[in-house]
Amino acid sequence: MAADQLSATFSALADPTRRAILSRLAHGEATVNELAAPFEVSLQAVSKHLKVLEQAGLISRGRTRQWRPCRLEARPLAVVADWVSEYRQFWETGFDRLDEHLRQIQAAAKENDE
């Protein structure tokens, strides 16, 4: 396990099955069986993924009921959103540059047409 919380979150998110599980849980609580159904992996593999998500605080599991439904916990995702937003200016500048580049190409193409 990564020692710091943000590393643990990123590490848990670095797997398409785990991200698909979170996406499913965004629609409501689900049991391990329900979560495993759409994937071509064993229940055991899904249980492992759930353990990683739970340790990273991205899901919680019911304690009282036997089937222990899983539930999305979004707080670590808020931390990710906060972290990545620090870099917003860089991708926005990048896209602006691309836009400018496309405008120049279109302007040149139009000039050639005339």
Next chain:
Amino acid sequence: MAADQLSATFSALADPTRRAILSRLAHGEATVNELAAPFEVSLQAVSKHLKVLEQAGLISRGRTRQWRPCRLEARPLAVVADWVSEYRQFWETGFDRLDEHLRQIQAAAKENDE
């Protein structure tokens, strides 16, 4: 290496030294030596981290100059921001609930005071 781009990005971000390198590069291009200076790790270890970041498309390296300065590439971070924004409603709801809980506690405390 993770097969999909988003997994590769999350995996590269799941390390505090690699995130610190990105943070440094947000202030401008830097050489491997400059990037290694603040960390208690070998040049070799920093080079390894740079390779992971480069493979994930999070940095690029100059080809023409011998010292090959590193440069932040923010596009994969835009994809992360886009992915995580899908969950915004969940943490906003969560915080709203917390706010409501705190308001109730404060209201109860005030009632006891009166």
